Amino acid sequence: xxxxxxxxxxxxxxxxxxxxxxxxxxxxxxxxxxxxxxxxxxxxxxxxxxxxxxxxxxxxxxxxxxxxxxxxxxxxxxxxxxxxxxxxxxxxxxxxxxxxxxxxxxxxxxxxxxxxxxxxxxxxxxxxxxxxxxxxxxxxxxxxxxxxxxxxxxxxxxxxxxxxxxxxxxxxxxxxxxxxxxxxxxxxxxxxxxxxxxxxxxxxxxxxxxxxxxxxxxxxxxxxxxxxxxxxxxxxxxxxxxxxxxxxxxxxxxxxxxxxxxxxxxxxxxxxxxxxxxxxxxxxxxxxxxxxxxxxxxxxxxxxxxxxxxxxxxxxxxxxxxxxxxxxxxxxxxxxxxxxxxxxxxxxxxxxxxxxxxxxxxx
Amino acid sequence: xxxxxxxxxxxxxxxxxxxxxxxxxxxxxxxxxxxxxxxxxxxxxxxxxxxxxxxxxxxxxxxxxxxxxxxxxxxxxxxxxxxxxxxxxxxxxxxxxxxxxxxxxxxxxxxxxxxxxxxxxxxxxxxxxxxxxxxxxxxxxxxxxxxxxxxxxxxxxxxxxxxxxxxxxxxxxxxxxxxxxxxxxxxxxxxxxxxxxxxxxxxxxxxxxxxxxxxxxxxxxxxxxxxxxxxxxxxxxxxxxxxxxxxxxxxxxxxxxxxxxxxxxxxxxxxxxxxxxxxxxxxxxxxxxxxxxxxxxxxxxxxxxxxxxxxxxxxxxxxxxxxxxxxxxxxxxxxxxxxxxxxxxxxxxxxxxxxxxxxxxxx
Numbered sequence: 001x002x003x004x005x006x007x008x009x010x011x012x013x014x015x016x017x018x019x020x021x022x023x024x025x026x027x028x029x030x031x032x033x034x035x036x037x038x039x040x041x042x043x044x045x046x047x048x049x050x051x052x053x054x055x056x057x058x059x060x061x062x063x064x065x066x067x068x069x070x071x072x073x074x075x076x077x078x079x080x081x082x083x084x085x086x087x088x089x090x091x092x093x094x095x096x097x098x099x100x101x102x103x104x105x106x107x108x109x110x111x112x113x114x115x116x117x118x119x120x121x122x123x124x125x126x127x128x129x130x131x132x133x134x135x136x137x138x139x140x141x142x143x144x145x146x147x148x149x150x151x152x153x154x155x156x157x158x159x160x161x162x163x164x165x166x167x168x169x170x171x172x173x174x175x176x177x178x179x180x181x182x183x184x185x186x187x188x189x190x191x192x193x194x195x196x197x198x199x200x201x202x203x204x205x206x207x208x209x210x211x212x213x214x215x216x217x218x219x220x221x222x223x224x225x226x227x228x229x230x231x232x233x234x235x236x237x238x239x240x241x242x243x244x245x246x247x248x249x250x251x252x253x254x255x256x257x258x259x260x261x262x263x264x265x266x267x268x269x270x271x272x273x274x275x276x277x278x279x280x281x282x283x284x285x286x287x288x289x290x291x292x293x294x295x296x297x298x299x300x301x302x303x304x305x306x307x308x309x310x311x312x313x314x315x316x317x318x319x320x321x322x323x324x325x326x327x328x329x330x331x332x333x334x335x336x337x338x339x340x341x342x343x344x345x346x347x348x349x350x351x352x353x354x355x356x357x358x359x360x361x362x363x
Numbered sequence: 364x365x366x367x368x369x370x371x372x373x374x375x376x377x378x379x380x381x382x383x384x385x386x387x388x389x390x391x392x393x394x395x396x397x398x399x400x401x402x403x404x405x406x407x408x409x410x411x412x413x414x415x416x417x418x419x420x421x422x423x424x425x426x427x428x429x430x431x432x433x434x435x436x437x438x439x440x441x442x443x444x445x446x447x448x449x450x451x452x453x454x455x456x457x458x459x460x461x462x463x464x465x466x467x468x469x470x471x472x473x474x475x476x477x478x479x480x481x482x483x484x485x486x487x488x489x490x491x492x493x494x495x496x497x498x499x500x501x502x503x504x505x506x507x508x509x510x511x512x513x514x515x516x517x518x519x520x521x522x523x524x525x526x527x528x529x530x531x532x533x534x535x536x537x538x539x540x541x542x543x544x545x546x547x548x549x550x551x552x553x554x555x556x557x558x559x560x561x562x563x564x565x566x567x568x569x570x571x572x573x574x575x576x577x578x579x580x581x582x583x584x585x586x587x588x589x590x591x592x593x594x595x596x597x598x599x600x601x602x603x604x605x606x607x608x609x610x611x612x613x614x615x616x617x618x619x620x621x622x623x624x625x626x627x628x629x630x631x632x633x634x635x636x637x638x639x640x641x642x643x644x645x646x647x648x649x650x651x652x653x654x655x656x657x658x659x660x661x662x663x664x665x666x667x668x669x670x671x672x673x674x675x676x677x678x679x680x681x682x683x684x685x686x687x688x689x690x691x692x693x694x695x696x697x698x699x700x701x702x703x704x705x706x707x708x709x710x711x712x713x714x715x716x717x718x719x720x721x722x723x724x725x726x
Contacts, residue, residue, distance in 0.1 A: 002446070036656055036694050040725050057656045060695035060721040067722075078654045079609035079620040083365065098620075102610050105673065130633075130659035137616045139652045246442035247465050253500045257442040257461075263634075267691075270493075271626075271633060289502045291441045293399055293420045296493035310468065324725060328630075328691035331399050332423035338726045351726030358423045359430075362403050362687060363701045363714030 001349060003244040003313065004260040004336035006324055008043055010343050013238035016202040017050035020230065023201060024052070027212035028219055029226040032074055034197045035061040037231025037321045041068035042340060042350045047234070053093075055194070055229045059084040066091040074194070074227070076118065076159060078139065080106065089113050096159045096194070100142055100151045107154060116157035116194070117142060119186075121179045125171055125198065126164035128272055133162055145186060152189055157224075161196025165232065169207045172199055173214055180218070187222045194227040202233045232321040239320035241265060241336060245312040246291060253301075254286045256308040260316075261290035261297050264330040268322045275300030277317040282306065288314065292331040329361050364712060366607040366676065367623040367699035369687055371406055373706050376601035379565040380413035383593065386564065387415070389575035391582055392589040395437055397560045398424040400594025400684050404431035405703060405713045410597070416456075418557070418592045422447040429454040437557070437590070439481065439522060441502065443469065452476050459522045459557070463505055463514045470517060479520035479557070480505060482549075484542045488534055488561065489527035491635055496525055508549060515552055520587075524559025528595065532570050535562055536577055543581070550585045557590040565596045595684040602683035604628060604699060608675040609654060616664075617649045619671040623679075624653035624660050627693040631685045638663030640680040645669065651677065655694040692724050 020031050030052040033044075041064060053072030054065030062075040075092035085106050088095060096116040097103040103110075103117060120141030126132035133140040141159075142148050160179055166172055176195070180187065187193055201211050219226045243258040262269040262276070269276055276288070282305030290297035299316060327335055335353035342348070383394050393415040396407075404427060416435030417428030422443075428436040438455035448469050451458060459479040460466040466473075466480060483504030489495035496503040504522075505511050523542055529535055539558070543550065550556055564574055582589045606621040625632040625639070632639055639651070645668030653660035662679060690698055698716035705711070 039695070041722070042726050056695065058654075058695035058697070060692075060697070060718050063718055064695065064722055078652075078656065079622070081607070081609055081622055099610055099612050101612060105610075126658075131657065133658050135658050137614055137618065137650060138658060139612060139614065139618045139620055140656075140658060143614060244444070246444055247462055247468075249462050249464060249502060251500055251502065251506060255500065255502045257502055259442070259444055263689075267630075287500060289441075291421075293441065293503075294494065295489070295496050295498050295501060295503060325695075326626075326691050326693045327724075328689050329423075330689045332402070332419070332421040332427065334421070334423070355423050355426050359404070359427055361690075363405050 001337070001339060001347065003242050004265065004334060005242050005339050006239055006319060006336050007242050007339050007341055007347065008040065008239045008320065009341040010043065010046060011341070013043065013046070013235060014343070016234055016236060016238065017047060019202045019208060020234065021050040023208060023212050026209065027215035027226070029215045029228050030072070031228050031230055032072065033069065033234055034229045034231030035065055036325065037197070038235045039064060039325050040338060042338070044069045051234070059088050062088055062091045085109055094157070098141060100147055103151050103154060115155045116159055116192070117148065117151065117155050118159045118161070119148060119183060121160055121162055121175070121182065123175055123178060124162040124164060125166040125175070130271070131164055145183060148186055152186065155190070157190050157192035157194065158187065159194040159196060161198070161229070163196060163198030165200055166198055167200040167203050167206065169210055172211070176214065176218060184222070187224065190224055192225040192227060193222070194229060197229040197231045197233070199228065199230070200233055202236055235320035237318050239318070241316040241319035241323070243314050243316060245308050245310050245314065247310055248308055254284070255289055256286050257289045257291055258299070258314060259291055259334065260336060261292035261294070261330065261333045262299055263290070263292055263294055263297055264333045265327050265336055266316070266319060266323050267326040269299065270296070278302045278314065279317060292333055329358050332358055364700065364702060364710065366605050367628065367697060368605050368702050369602055369682060369699050370605050370702050370704055370710065371403065371602045371683065372704040373406065373409060374704070376406065376409070376598060377706070379597055379599060379601065380410060382565045382571060383597065384413040386571060386575055389572065390578040390589070392578045392591050393435070394591050394593055395435065396432065396597055397592045397594030398428060399688065400560070401598045402427060402688050403701060405701070407432045422451050425451055425454045448472055457520070461504060463510055466514055466517060478518045479522055479555070480511065480514065480518050481522045481524070482511060482546060484523055484525055484538070484545065486538055486541060487525040487527060488529040488538070493634070494527055508546060511549055515549065518553070520553050520555035520557065521550065522557040522559060524561070524592070526559060526561030528563055529561055530563040530566050530569065532573055535574070539577065539581060547585070550587065553587055555588040555590060556585070557592060560592040560594045560596070562591065562593070563596055565599055598683035600681050602681070604679040604682040604686070606677050606679065608671050608673050608677065610673055611671055617647070618652055619649050620652045620654055621662070621677060622654055622697065623699060624655035624657070624693065624696045625662055626653070626655055626657055626660055627696045628690050628699055629679070629682060629686050630689040632662065633659070641665045641677065642680060655696055692721050695721055
């Protein structure tokens with residue numbers, strides 16, 4: 001298959017899904033895929049056997065969830081537009097408003113629909129200010145119980161989403177405790193509570209059963225149905241970005257240029273100034289660079305057993321989350337195809353991108 | 364017209380194009396549009412009356428230039444792949460290699476084609492490490508005359524691209540002087556020299572005629588045809604991103620959420636942590652926020668004469684460069700349409716994006 005392509009490996013996706021299924025069974029929580037992280041619908045059939053549905057950040061994600069992912073469709077957005085609300089309601093099982101003002105704006109049209117409100121507990125685990133919902137002047141959710149109480153009658157649930165790549169169960173436990181302390185009297189008036197995503201519970205050594213016990217206790221004591229919205233946790237380590245070395249040079253370091261670009265194909269590496277992941281061996285360091293014009297288009301520096309050469313194939317690891325959903329035509333760099341490795345090992349291309357796609361993205 | 368949409372205003376594009384035409388006439392330099400910055404081909408017919416062609420960063424940009432923009436098509440890429448080289452050659456007037464190694468790799472197949480080499484002078488004007496071609500370990504171009512001399516016979520031109528939003532003529536003049544000092548003996552063996560983009564010569568108060576004189580002198584003394592590759596300079600201030608306020612709230616500051624997103628629609632604001640531009644008046648500060656889930660999805664803080672309300676229309680200024688070429692489907696946020704305001708003031712939609720476009724971007 002011609003590189004570049006994202007390769008979703010079902011045999012590497014499966015262990016995550018099995019952990020999710022185990023957590024659902026032992027905790028009673030429901031699990032919804034967060035489409036903002038991963039929306040490659042060719043594997044939704046498989047995922048839906050282990051998960052309860054999807055949650056979303058926009059009308060189009062709502063529609064994709066409803067159309068492609070069997071199960072529940074939660075509709076959340078930071079702000080709904082007047083002209084899209086009817087379609088949001090028609091395509092969702094629950095609608096979650098970001099503010100009491102949005103709820104009031106659409107109160108009449110959404111009456112009869114299961115409705116919720118995002119609540120911002122003012123604490124988070126994000127180490128990036130950019131991604132921290134609890135940052136100063138945050139627009140994400142209602143902060144003050146006094147602003148929530150007047151609309152309690154109109155809703156049956158809350159969404160709290162304040163975890164971010166949180167691999168620390170104690171931290172999650174403490175934050176949930178503080179949420180209960182501050183909002184418990186309101187939570188107990190609800191029927192369902194979404195605790196959002198960002199809990200890295202499919203990671204190795206994560207105390208999954210302690211999490212299950214904690215969620216079950218939270219649900220029992222507050223008499224609510226708990227929802228989780230795993231994004232990264234669902235697809236972590238399932239996917240590689242397959243690339244080919246096009247050129248090598250030495251300029252103080254060994255440099256290899258590959259047929260991809262972090263800005264176009266793995267955008268978060270650029271936004272958060274992080275390194276890609278690669279399986280390493282050997283003692284020869286190489287800087288792996290993208291082929292866009294951007295000087296800082298660099299995947300990272302990795303060890304190899306021998307010199308790289310044009311034609312060498314490399315696999316960038318852990319390339320599922322926030323990659324395909326953000327890919328773009330920067331520089332007109334060939335957009336990676338999307339391929340799936342089935343459980344029996346066969347690989348199939350599910351989407352390729354052509355010059356016509358590039359040209360049509362503009363006008 | 365339903366927001367969000369990019370609005371390209373030909374009457375605001377025209378003054379830039381007229382300055383470019385003036386510079387061409389007075390300096391003898393040719394001007395090629397850098398498609399990496401702006402590739403909205405619906406206005407190429409107009410642009411091509413004032414410019415000589417396009418330059419590119421990939422096969423797809425080469426093809427777009429050849430297909431949509433009358434005039435010369437320069438083909439540059441940080442690295443060409445074996446399988447695309449034939450098409451690159453068939454669609455271009457000149458090919459510029461990033462390294463001597465790439466030139467050697469494709470020496471045979473490209474024989475007979477007008478060929479050039481990117482040379483990195485090791486100095487630049489970028490204030491962003493990310494965008495600095497002269498950064499340590501840069502992969503962009505050949506640095507050492509010793510590595511260039513062996514391939515001189517195979518090429519007839521060089522590309523230097525080391526300016527970046529450089530509004531300072533003295534700085535440009537000095538850098539060109541140091542390029543001549545270091546590479547002059549090689550330059551004088553060439554027929555053409557591209558000085559790249561990043562020279563902000565369409566800005567107000569830029570000493571255009573001094574630039575013209577300098578370029579003309581450079582061309583005369585070295586007996587070369589000079590090319591410029593303006594990107595941002597071509598389209599600066601020509602375009603707005605038209606958005607609508609969807610919700611307002613107060614959380615320590617006045618916040619307004621609009622129906623767009625910097626990550627999805629004006630990506631460089633996020634990558635370079637910059638503020639959008641807006642025409643301001645009044646004394647009421649509002650933070651203008653995007654509607655994606657990203658906590659840091661913020662256009663900036665601006666002054667308004669009165670409180671903002673849902674339904675209010677806002678125009679984000681200077682939204683042409685590196686925006687449409689990088690837009691993406693993050694969060695499934697409605698991708699802005701692309702519209703053109705003709706010289707007679709009429710506005711027409713040239714491209715809208717639908718749910719089917721979103722769904723088809725994945726698989």
